[in-house]
Amino acid sequence: MIPVLRTEKLCKSFSNGGTQQHVIKNLDLEIMEGDFTVIMGASGSGKSTLLYALSGMDRPTLGKIYFGGTEIQDCSNDQLAVFRRGNCGFVFQSIYLLDNQTVLDNVLTGAYAVQKNSPALIKKVKDTLARLGLDEQMQKKYPNQLSGGEAQRVGIARAVINDPKILFADEPTGSLNSATSKEVLDVFTQVHENGQSIVMVTHDIKTALRGTRTIYLRDGSIVGEHRMPPYGSDDIKERRSALTAFLDEMGW
């Protein structure tokens, strides 16, 4: 399989009151096309930092990131923005919808960053929203008229609308209740089934179960990796115990 994303000796440090804090240390990682990679680890292990470095939201301190054949670590902020719009989709824990825009406009704002206005695009946006359970009436609503689950579905629709090479998600169910979380995770599974590569940060086992590959971070380094078949293709109990055993082994 071809890696969509690859890192070489990736390091990320922050300066804290004159002291250097090394959050990611010499990390080598490959993300394969079609993978649903889940990044787990204790708080402060560098999960989110890694996600933002991989997605071009932030620049690494050292090392290289290859996205396809392109090195992105030395790009300027605007070059990274252009890179992101064509290659990455993001789903955030805090959802981050634009409050003054309707559901449809929120997704269109993301779409127009890449694609030209056309009836086909509008149809695609509406269809995507409908597929995620957001009908026409819902599409006219503003973010503050939506439930948390509905809002996060809009966030996912916005993230996938440009057919990104990788969909990055940072604890997408972190602020949702369990019923709503399930709704959102089902959407992720549905998107993955359609061939979307996903990299997701979580500390929730239920969420991690949806992935096909779990990597465990400790002090900025990958200390373990666990692979699973696509969600739904195996017995859920066995899947859970295998993942739990891996996490126990990692010291979770």
Place this chain on the structure above:
Amino acid sequence: MKILRLSFFNLRKNKREAAAILFLTLISSFLLGTFFSSVANIPKVFDKCFEETGCADSALRINADKYRDDFYGILADDFGIGDIRRGSMLYATGVQITRDDKTYTMNLNFVTESTERKFESFVKCSSLSESEIEKLEHPIWLTEYFMLNDGYEPGDTFTIVAGGRDYPFEIAGFYKCGLFADAGYGRKCVLSDRDYLLLSAVYGEEEVLVFNGGERFDYSEYTEKCREATSENMSQICRYWSKKDQMDNETGFIMTLIYLSVFFSSVNIAAVIFLIGHKITKDIEDQMQQIGVLEALGYTSKEISLSYACEYVLSGGAGSLTGAAAAVFFAPVMNGICTYFISRRYDCPPSLLRIIAAALTVAVLTAAFAVMRSSKIRKIPPVSAFRKGIKSHHFGKNVFPLDRLKKSINLRLALKGIFTDLSSNIGMGSCMILAGTAILFCASTYSFFADSSAIFAIVGAEVSDESVTLMNGVDARAFREDLLTMPEVRKVNLTAAFSGDITVKDSEEPGGAFVYDDYNETEFIHTKYGRFAKYDNEIMITLRRSVTEHRSVGDRIVIECDGGEKSYIITGIVPSTVNNRMDLYFTTQGFIRAFPNVRPNSADIYLNKGCGRKDFEKKLTALYGVNAKDTAYSAGSGGTLEERIKAAADEKMAVLISQYGVTDVDYAVKIGDSVIRGNSSSFVIKEMSSPAVELSSSLEQISSVTKAFCLGAVIFVSIIVAVILSIISAGAVKRQRRDLGIMKSMGYTSKDLMIQIALRILPAAVISAAAALLLTTYLNKCFWFAVFGVMIPDDLPVMISTAAAMVIFCLLVSYISAGRIKKISVTELMTE
């Protein structure tokens, strides 16, 4: 204390906005303070000068050859005026003065020292000693103007040019002057008796009655009484001049500039008020949760709102006080500016009371508005504050939906942004209309003054290259035909040079007369309404007369003349800036109807491009003998006996012709056996001048000052606009940090987002520019008519391009100010 602490906290947090408000209030307070102080002080300068010089407050100037003792008697007997001082004065219009190879023109009056001492106490100032002054061959004492404005010094040469000849005087010193110190009626110069006598052959003489008339004296009543007693048409031989006229003449321009400064100060205050309103509203919206926390902590909403108001009272108050201090420290500079414009030494201390009043006005306005705006907090209960108020709950109509996107997503998102903050945009638009009007007005004024031909077009008089007044008896039409054969001459228009004023029935304002055969041949007289007069019963009047006397095209106007009254139909209204803007425009035949003895006796000569005026003057002198006025002052001393006798005879003839109205002279001088004969046939030209040079020179100062003022004002207003826009843009970035971060995460570049922020002000900028354009055309009409009695043509290309430049400027400033977007880190935002 609690309130102050909160205010200081906010001030520290919003340093940039506080600095902007401080700057704007400083400017407002400074401008208003300077205005109030100057307005009070300028009249004092005149009072002080009249007191120091002992000058009376009124003067009557009567043509010397028409003067009668009755005029004095009526003044003394009928009006009970006691201290009447009588003296002779020479009156010279358009006198050419050369200095360092440059020529400028000016109206001058000449008196002897003894006359000057009758008029006022002759307060002299000279760095030359008495013995040095005594040694001067042609001493001249000039008014302070020449020292203060033109930089002349005692001992310098002051050269008057008449008829192509230089008459150098040596400046003995300068003196304080009450009356007769302005450009319009001429600046008074004091000469030796000998020089006065010499110049009396060149310039016309007047008898001047100087007196303290005050309110007892009514000029209309006086002329009526004089007319009854002497049958003289006083409007043609007498002019009245008062201290008030003197002050209005000298201060008109600076007062206009000062009043314009008030307008700019108002723009500034509007900007401050808008900025405060905008900032408080946005602060309340942004800090709603903190307000909720403060309320939960036990602060009352009154205390919180006062803390917001106090923030602006502190910054506005500091700005006002600093502005007042600046106005006080600027006083010496202002004294210099006033000295330059009123041409009198202006050394008044600043009026502290007025400056403080101005500062208080600005501070109180700022505070009142801040208190009014911040009182909004009282309407927000703590729970509502905790929930960030109701503003974040958007249930309104979706304006500019993206599924109907036509072109640019950046433009569309910018337009959506406008509607999320409509009230700010309206406020900003109003502010920009004011600022835009100021900028467009200045730009249009600058453009007008940059083009001398545009100024000539509103003068209301012909501004030919050369104007030649002919000797009595010379056939003007034949002279015109001769001139037209010259290769340098493009056109010659004949006119009747008529001194004195024409009296209009039922009008208190007499006017000068312009007389032409065919106005279509004139190049600088234009009608604003109606058409040129063609027939002998038609006339044109000035715009000022039309407006002030409510006369329109088609109305009749009655002229009082020697033979009674003549009625004319008004066919056109002419913009005019000369002769009190009340002139009358007759056809030659129409003028002869009223004044049968008058015939064309003057030629306006227009030269072809590239022809030198001076060379042409020399050619005219060579061809048409000599200038009579010139000859009258130039008795030759060289050559043979016969040549010297002829030169002396020419001089005598010239005096007879130019001063006593003699038309033909023959002479014969017998010396031994031989007889030397001659006659006055060589005198064709009585006087020669260049209206174009005279006007250019008199407009030079006003033009350069106006241009400098306009340029300064444009820069000043642009700075205000830039300050407002940068605060708004930077504030928008600060407030929308979250949304902008989200957009960045979607792949919008900082540049895209900066464009969106900049484009948000586009509609407000375009609408304001359009509104400003309309307002400026209206302001142009009102202002120019009020100040100069004319309506200057709107220079639409300049105004439209300035408006477009203003829009681009606004976009650029907003774009640059939104540069803070670059500092927004998506990672930091997302991991908060």
